[in-house]
Amino acid sequence: MSIRAAIFDLDGTLADTLNDIAGAMNRSLRLHGLPEHPVADYRYMVGNGIKTLAVRAVGERRELAQAVQAEYQRYYSAHALDTAAPYPGIAELLRALVRADIAVCVLSNKPHPDTCAVIRHFFPNVPFAVVRGQLPEVPVKPDPTGAQLIARELGLAPEACVYLGDTGVDMGTAVAAGMYPVGVTWGFRTPEELTRSGAARLIAHPMELMDFVTLL
Secondary structure (H helix, E strand, O other): OOOOEEEEOOEOOOEEOHHHHHHHHHHHHHHOOOOOOOHHHHHOOOOOOHHHHHHHHHOOOHHHHHHHHHHHHHHHHHHOOOOOEEOOOHHHHHHHHHHOOOEEEEEEEEEHHHHHHHHHHHOOOOOOOEEEEEOOOOOOOOOOHHHHHHHHHHOOOHHHEEEEEOOHHHHHHHHHHOOEEEEEOOOOOOHHHHHHOOOOEEEOOHHHHHHOHHHO
């Protein structure tokens, strides 16, 4: 079956958002009297949704997780674009996929309003078929429900979709959803994690996807 849709993770896949996430969370930790974390540590703290990020950030002070999360979200929503930027080659890839008549979609564990804001800001001229962040009624990745709902919305079988991401969470989502898992090595995690988690292919530059996606 030919590929008719490409579904992308956001953080670490389409855009480098790490500094803004780390800055907002460290600010919230500081306001609650908790120790901050180096920016590099957030590479392994993000990926499972905002609730899990807050729990990981507060460490043993689990009783503060909800308050830290709330303050983080309030601040981050206003500062999500302070230093974030698309990865080189992403805009070119999105345009190439559209020209190839492959639907372009986003599925992120970032809260839905923030996901939409980032995509709208960086890619205003890309005709995304679906942009979806974390919604209360849909389980977070690696649960495959969100990915499968997108395929259903497009009228496609899961095997007609590739899913691109930079973490084991993303690869686990793709495998569980029955989609073709592509790991991107320019993001937050290692190639070893991506392969271990089920990546069928690794790419080091966005346009490498076009080398094979029309052949699948």
